[in-house]
Amino acid sequence: MNTPNVSKEAILNAFQYRHATKEFDATKLVSNEDINFILQTANLSPSSFGFEPWHFMVVQDKELRELLKPVAWGAPLKLDTASHFVLGLTMKAPMTKWDSDYIMSMMKDVKQFPEDVIEMYSTFYREFQERDFNLDTDKKLFDWASKQTYIALGNMMTAAALIGIDSCPIEGFHQEKAEALLQDKFGIDTHKYGLSYMAAFGYRKEAPAHAKTRRDFKDIITWK
Numbered sequence: 001m002n003t004p005n006v007s008k009e010a011i012l013n014a015f016q017y018r019h020a021t022k023e024f025d026a027t028k029l030v031s032n033e034d035i036n037f038i039l040q041t042a043n044l045s046p047s048s049f050g051f052e053p054w055h056f057m058v059v060q061d062k063e064l065r066e067l068l069k070p071v072a073w074g075a076p077l078k079l080d081t082a083s084h085f086v087l088g089l090t091m092k093a094p095m096t097k098w099d100s101d102y103i104m105s106m107m108k109d110v111k112q113f114p115e116d117v118i119e120m121y122s123t124f125y126r127e128f129q130e131r132d133f134n135l136d137t138d139k140k141l142f143d144w145a146s147k148q149t150y151i152a153l154g155n156m157m158t159a160a161a162l163i164g165i166d167s168c169p170i171e172g173f174h175q176e177k178a179e180a181l182l183q184d185k186f187g188i189d190t191h192k193y194g195l196s197y198m199a200a201f202g203y204r205k206e207a208p209a210h211a212k213t214r215r216d217f218k219d220i221i222t223w224k
Ligand SMILES: Cc1cc2nc3c(=O)[nH]c(=O)nc-3n(C[C@H](O)[C@H](O)[C@H](O)COP(=O)(O)O)c2cc1C
Pocket: 018, 019, 020, 021, 022, 074, 075, 168, 169, 170, 171, 172, 173, 197, 212
């Protein structure tokens, strides 16, 4: 693996270029190669203990996109125009609790840990969940896992911007209604997965309406 060698200027330029795209040019499609590149950066994202508590569903079916509109007030224009539309799904308590089948299979099958390492990891993970982070309700476990799914979101949007692809993160939806729909029509078991966000990818229809605004750099950083 080579040491990465991208210029700081190119990276900051991508951060300036990225904006929450309100409307995409519906005639321009992101290539399969490029969307797979973006999704790979989700796959390579870091997660707590490396347990990857996420799944990403790419919704290209027009009828399914249409069904999302009534439950997602922040999304209709993006559902109509984005080249690719991704649902950021996060595992719920039955999957992420320290002694779940999923966690066991991650350690055994994906990480291929030997038995003694599995035992050690399980103890750490249990203490982390029960003692350090006090994840004692299903809601707390979901929100904690969700934070990790957002790391993948950041990485996907930055990776997209670096290759000139636009994006929009979307939390403008009714979580309960959206999840009911995902259970009904999208084949998602919502006892196992919840919807953290939606993310649209494509090419901007027009330049951003406003220049980027941010708080002053010195107001958000403190050195001690
Ligand atoms: C978690 C999250 C949820 C967001 N939800 C929506 C949304 O539902 N609809 C939308 O148009 N923009 C949404 N945005 C975009 C923000 O409004 C936007 O990122 C912010 O105003 C800063 O502008 P910029 O991204 O263009 O720099 C969301 C952003 C984040 C990070």
